Amino acid sequence: MNRKEALELVKKHLKNKNLVKHSLSVEACMKAMAAKLNKDVEKWGLTGLLHDLDYEITEKDPDLHTVETVKILKELGVEPEILRTIQAHAGKVPCQSEMEWSIFSIDPLTGLIVAATLMHPSKKLKEVDLGFVKRRYKEKSFARGAKREEIEQIKNIGLDLDEFINICLEAMQGIDKELGF
DSSP, X not given: OOHHHHHHHHHHHOOOHHHHHXXXXXXXXXXXXXXXXXXXXXXXXXXXXXXXXXXXXHTXXXXXXXXXXXXXXXXXXXXXXXXXXXXHHTTSSOOOSHHHHHHHHHHHHHHHHHHHHHHSTTOOGGGOOHHHHHHXXXXXXXXXXXXXXXXXXXXXXXXXXXXXXXXXXXXXXXXXXXXXX
């Protein structure tokens, strides 16, 4: 599967534009992490783009999240490593690989970065910096859905939090027009 096909699949299954933007954000961060770790950038990007494919179908029953995605993607011949990583992001299988730990931590971090951007005086992603995100990160009541304990699991692949946030922030800033801020 190539990126064009994956994006068409995302747009077919996700009608909520914010979920599509979230998928694009995770894709950008996964690509940046792959580049940092000298991994397959395209494979990691596809994994990020497709990770929430069944979100709207399963949102009322979170236990089923990723189950439908795996069914759909398996039928399309998507490789097992991508399927397992998608399952890992939702805690359906334990994280083992760098790709699995990355998506597990990236998923909530993208939400925190978006929330921080919306709180920034300019509301412009390009104007948000690491310090601003870190200040919001430390506020326990800010963006509660962005679970800090999941974000911090990036330590399992040897990255510190500041470096990780910066990688993802820069990746998202690189697609700010697609994200709309």
